[in-house]
Every structure is written in C-alpha cells, then in structure tokens.
Amino acid sequence: MRVTVGLVVNPAAARDVRRLTSLARTVDLHERVNIVARVLRGLAAAGVDEVRFMPEPCQVVERAWTSLTGNVPSAGRTPSLRPIPSPGPAVDSQGTVTAAAWLAEAGMPCVVTVGGDGTNRAVALGWPDVVFAPLPAGTNNAFAPPVDPTVVGLAAGLFARDDARHGAHAQVVPYLAVDVDGIPHTRALVDVAVVDGAWAGAHALWEPGLLVEAVVTRTDPTVTGLAGVAGMLDPGGGCRAIRLRFGPGTDVLAPLGPGHLAVLPVSRWEAIAAGEEVVVGGGRMTLAFDGERETVLQPGQRASIRLVDEGPTVIDAAALVRQAASDGLFRQQPGHGPWHGRRPSDDDESEA
C-alpha cells in the first residue's frame, strides 16, 4: 500500500509585529527549511512513500528536499514530493484553506503543519475534520506542543500507515464556530477575542488594554497567548472552554506573548459548555481569531461564538512514538538490510 501524507508550511508565520512588542522569536527561512527537512527524515524512517505539499512562494519544502542532498545519511528512503494542484503558490491564508480542502478531498490520512495557531486554523477551515500533526513555528503555539520535527514526522508517518493501531494517540478537539448577524462567518481552534477598536492594523494581538473579552478552548498555563491566560484560571484544563471578561476584578498574571507576562484584570470567567453561545457586539470592536485581529464588526453588528465539541483531530506525536517504541516498532534483527520503515512482518502483511 502506498503511504501518502500531506504537508502544509506557512512561510509567513512568526514575522509579525510581536518581534517588536514581545520577545517573540524569529523563525527565519533557514530554520523553517530545517524543520521541514527533519520532518521528511521522520516520514522516511516511518516508510512514507509520498508527500503532497502546498506550494508557496518561498519554496520551503523544495529547499528542504535540496538540503538533504549530501547530508548525513538517515534511515529510510526520502518520500517523493508532489505539489498539490493549484493555479499558483499560496500567498495568503486563503491559499492554505484551499490547499487543505484539496488534501481532504484526496483522502490524506493526516497532514503535518508547520506554522502557528493561525496556520492550523486556516487548515481546519479548509478541512474541518482534519487530522493534524502540528509543529510549532509561529508566535503563539497553543495548538502544537514542542516536539522535535524528526519525531513529529515519524509519528505522522506511523499514523498514516496504520491509523487503527495508532489512533489512540489522536485526540478530537473542540473548536469555536463564529456567526456574524446569524450568518456562519468563520471558526477558531484556540480562541476568539473581542478587541476594542475598529482596526485590524498589524493583525497580531498584543495590547492587553484592548482586550474586552475572549472565549478560549484550550486552557494551559504553560503556553503563551490567551490559552495561557485561561490556563491560569483553569490550570487543570477541566473546562472544554471558558469565557473571560476583562475589567476590574481579579488581576491575573499570564503569559500573553513570548516573554510578555502581563497582569490582566479579569472581571469574570465561566465555563462554556458545548453548544452554548456567547454573543458580542454593539460597539466599535474587532474580532481576533487564534491571535490575529481579523473581522471588524460594524456598528450594530452582533457576533455569536459557539463551542463545538467535535472538531479536528490532533496527533500526540510524543505519546504515539513512545507507544511505538514500547511495541518494538523501532527494533529489528541484524541482517535485514537498510531500514525502510517496514519491519519484515509488515512486508508479510502487505504481500498477503
């Protein structure tokens, strides 16, 4: 059976104004290429035959492939790379949405994403029940835990080859559906923030004083962004989502951005149940999705934010690889020749 995996790289992630407003890192082209090259090595060792990738102007995937030439030998055969059909390179998030929709249509078992929370959101917009193996290469990465790309590639490859076996390490996560004036508008994976003012400006969200309220699906005090803020209030992650209202009340110390520990006044917070709607609007305000100011609400417009329990699936790469190691998938007896990502027993199964 030919094993294929999708790959989406956002060449623009981690370059916004938060390099100036916080201590956000710069993920330069070389680092991005290096991340993808390590993913390819992991996929190769897992026995993936082909990668269908989103073409983009920076040609990160192509550069990664080239960078492997003459590099230190690694197990497995590097999978063949094929750009997905498109009229041209993806130059914005809509290009990512379109690419993800193609990958869904093509029946990919999973997609490796390289970017930030915004990148994963764009993928999920095009492929609502996507199976992700996300890699953190953005500013805030609440959605993608820091795991070496080599290991994420290995995990994605193993999952693609046998999702039944490894499915226990893939978790369905909720998302936030957003309607404006009753019309479906968009969705977010981590948070929807209501921000004072009618301008998207530099898009990134960094000024604490502009926050009016937020609905957050991931509560984790160990990540940066609004998920980190919510995590300070719900450190155990017991809530599927919480609603935060900013204003005089309790001052909460929270990592609003990398190196940016802000003291945020939170007037109220409460758990949100699946299906429950939060309605906002009425004044000059902008909605930010997964950290990006995007939709300016016109005066009188209302937006509703609703928690939906069944969203994308996220592969827990670390847990999957640990289990695979426990199962002996990475051990073979001498004399079987080069490692091609397939144990003799696998070959027997495929021949049968």
Place this chain on the structure above:
Amino acid sequence: MPTDDVLRELHRQMVRARVFEETIQKAYFEGKTPAFDIAAGPIPGEMHLAAGQEPVAAGVCAHLRPSDAVTATHRPHHVALAHGMDMRRLAAEIFGKETGLGRGKGGHMHLFDPETNFGCSGIIAEGMPTAVGAALAFTKQGRDDVAVSFFGEGAANQGAFHESLNLAALWHLPVVFVCEDNTWAISVPKDKATAIPNNADRSAAYGIPGALVTDNDVVGVYEAAGEAIGRARQGGGPSLIEVETDRLLGHFEGDPQVYRSAEVIEGLQARDAIRRFEKRLADNEVLTGEAAAEVRTAAQAEVDEAIEFARSSPYPDAADALDHVFA
C-alpha cells in the same frame, strides 16, 4: 491602536503626498513631448514618484519629531513631506530653483533639510550608514532622538545594508530601518535578486528584532513603527521593519514598464491603499466621503501654492555654479 484624530492625520498626510506626486507628474511632462527629453521642461532630470507608498511614510513619520533624523531613497517626496519638510522649498528644489533646499543644485533625489534632519540620495542604500551615523551622534550627545532609514528591498542586497545593521546592532544605536518593499528594484523583481523571501529575517543575523507588515496598511505600519521607534528612543536599540507596499507608477516617469504586464499594473491600481483606507474610515464613521474630498481639495491648494512658489522663484545665478558643491 491609533485614535480617530491620528487616523485622520494619517489620511491627510497620505493625500498630501499623493496630490504632490500627481501635480509634479503633470509639471514634469511639460515640454517633454513629442520626443521624450528628460532635460527639457521646467523639471529637468529623472523623476521617481512614490504614489502607492504613502502608508509607509505616513505610518512611520507620525511617531517622529523634527529633531529625529530621517534618510530616504531616490524616491523621497512622501517621506520628506510626512517628516515635515517645507513643501515650498521641496518643490523649488525639484524645479532647480535658488529657493530650493539645495539652492536648486541637488534636484529631487538629493534633498537635505537641516530643519527636519532629512537627507536622501540617488545612490542605493546610501542613507543607511548615514542614519547609523546620526544615531551614533544622538547617543554621544545624550539625546533621546532616533534615526530612521527608509530603503527599498533592492537596497537590502547591498553591502551598506549589512554594514549598517551590523554597526547599529554592535553599538546598540537608536535607529529604525524601514524597508519599503515594493517588489521592484527598477525592473528586477525581488524574487529574482534576493535569496530569501523576507528581508525581516535578515535582522536575526545581527541579533536585532525584525517585523513584517503586510498589505500596505497604514494602521499596521503605524502600530509597528510606534513600537520600534519607542523602543529605540528608550534605549532598546535598533530594529528592522519590512513593509509590503506598492509602486503604482514606473521606476521613473517615462518608464514604459515593459517588465510588468498591464494586468499587474491595473491590479496595483485597484488596491490603492488610500482608496481602501478612505472606505474603512467611512465605514467606521471616522471620516465621511465629503470630508475626505475636502482633505484632497485642501491638499491640492497647498501643493498648487508650493508649485507656484517654485515656478516663480529664480534659477541660481550661473556665476554661482561652483559654489556649495563638493565635486
């Protein structure tokens, strides 16, 4: 987040610059037809207009004061005006008149104004080390002024770019490098001349922050520049801002632009940053269409007066040709 007053001022500065360029363009072609002769007419020499790039100048210079130093490129008018240069003396210099900033001997690419600490040059990336020098002087003098260097994406491939970032980082100087990325170095597209897609990445090589502002958005530029300039003024050191902007016109006036298609040019015109900004201002009830039209009318009156000043000013005396020049 800019206040409504700031938003209106950003709009006014962009419109002033646009009207200035449109009016200079008309004057420039006087006497140059039917055969194009760049020496003929009231404005001799090449002319590089900045229509489309106004958001960069307006968004950055809104945070500056006259004592801050600014260096710009061979396409400098929008920056000079946004930084507060006297429009009449600017126009007179462009027309080669005695009342110009350089007594009419510099022309439109060589504008030097001690009143606003402004300088520019026709040499690519020339303003970058100059800005570093100004920032060093501010530091030595114990002032909290900053230097801002505007340059094009083509300049980022010059040695002066790297030398400037290196020294600014090494000496922790109050300088902000602003890349006006219009994707065209004369006729050469960026992706045919630059090894990496974003010059903001190059800041990492020198250990300073670099940020990208997309979509030629004046509010985005204003926000990023405010952070960078505030940081430099408080002793936080240099930074780099890369702004994706649009050059609506050719490299120079008379440029047939054979290197880009009519569709590309029409696409740029269709997303004119000023028109888009005016729509958003109106949508958000910050500036009505009528008020925007009044801003344009006022700008035209100001520009017409400056051009008339230039036209009516005397040329330098031929006997003074060798005065105030270095070559």
